Amino acid sequence: MRVSLALPMDASAVARRFIIAIGEMILGEAQYGCVEYRVDRANLRRIAEAERTLDYGEGQILVRVSAFAFTANNVTYGAFGDEMAYWRFYPTEDGFGIIPVWGFAEVIRSRCTEIPVGERLYGYWPMASHAVLTPTRVRDHDFVEGSAHRAALPPAYNLYLRWSGLGRTDDERTYMLFRPLFVTSFLIDDWLAEQSWFGAEAVILTSASSKTALGLARSLSVHEGAPPVIALTSRRNADFVQQTGYYDRVVTYDDLAPLDALDSAAIVDFAGDGALRASLHEQLGDRLRHDCVVGASHWEDRGPQQRLPGPAPTFFFAPAHLVERMKSWGADAFNQRLDAAWDGFIASTKAWLSFKEARGGSEIVAAYTRVVDGGVDPASGEIFHPV
DSSP, X not given: OOOOOOOOTTOOHXXXXXXXXXXXXXXXXXXXXXXXXXXXXXXXXXXXXXXXXXXXXXXXXXXXXXXXXXXXXXXXXXHTTTXXXXXXXXXXXXXXXXXXXXXXEEEEEEOOTTSOTTOEEEEEEESBSEEEEOEESOOSSEEEEOOGGGTTSOGGGGEEEEGGGTOOOXXXXXXXXXXXXXHXXXXXXXXXXXXXXXGOSEEEESSTTSHHHHHXXXXXXXXXXXXXXXXXXXXXXXXXXXXXXXXXXXXXTTOOGGGGGOSOEEEEESSOOHHHHHHHHHHHGGGEEEEEEOOOTTGGGOOOOOOOSSSOOEEOOHHHHHHHHHHHHOHHHHHHHHHHHHHHHHHHHTTTOEEEEEESHHHHHHHHHHHHTTOSOTTEEEEEEOO
């Protein structure tokens, strides 16, 4: 039986929980009413709240998503949703997609003998109130999501931490906001060092106020032998970027002339802005040693691919480098190095980081729109509570 449970956009958290609970009683033990936030794959600005009935069976768990972070990195998931298969993690109706997010959830129903009700999990969730997982390869501190439609997707996104038993003392908001982004920052830093910085006199980071860029800038700033780091950002965010202390120099998009003084440079591009990329390639010419594409915070300005002076832009896919490093270093050594770098970075954010929290319905839609439009204070972390 399928029952429609329409949830008004301005419904209070208490009312929303009541409606979902009523839906559970109507639908029965093996089904559950869920609220999803779906976006138009052709226009990420269009977001709608919709209800859905989740089915769960033997070997599966049903979780309530309690909180997740939403950043420019999630916008990149949407912008590259087709090319990088991000829409395939939580598929929905044709033309729409559910952007994956990093956060925390509680197990509220379990048909998996190894995962009890009440356990708290950290991982890769849908923008939704609930989700169904199929735990496989369950260990004391983690498990792998084993649903058939995710088998061919990058394994880094299918690993879920059993947070309740980890004994970590991290602030959960800080962890869900920065951990997945800092892993990418850490991997890019390692990869650039492996390439000897491409022989560049300086490394330029576009969208320098984005969370992943900040993590990379800090990592480079403490990496012995790394070249100076130049922030490329909007005039609005220039003061904040300078005040973090992570960058050696700040250049704004509307005045690229200071880059003329460089003998050579490598770019790490978090903006994904086609016009900006063309301007940088034309200005640097044969002085450009490498152009590493990571994100698309300027998702509407990606533009068509075109032939550019200098080296062709090359996409950096963090999960692939993660697998390589896990093999070459071993999991224990990798995590030790990552945690050491993580502790230093998080300590540095205490001087500037704050949080904004959105709870359900209209608040989530408004906050989502703010992030997609690039209107978020770079010193703030957006945390969403779907129920």
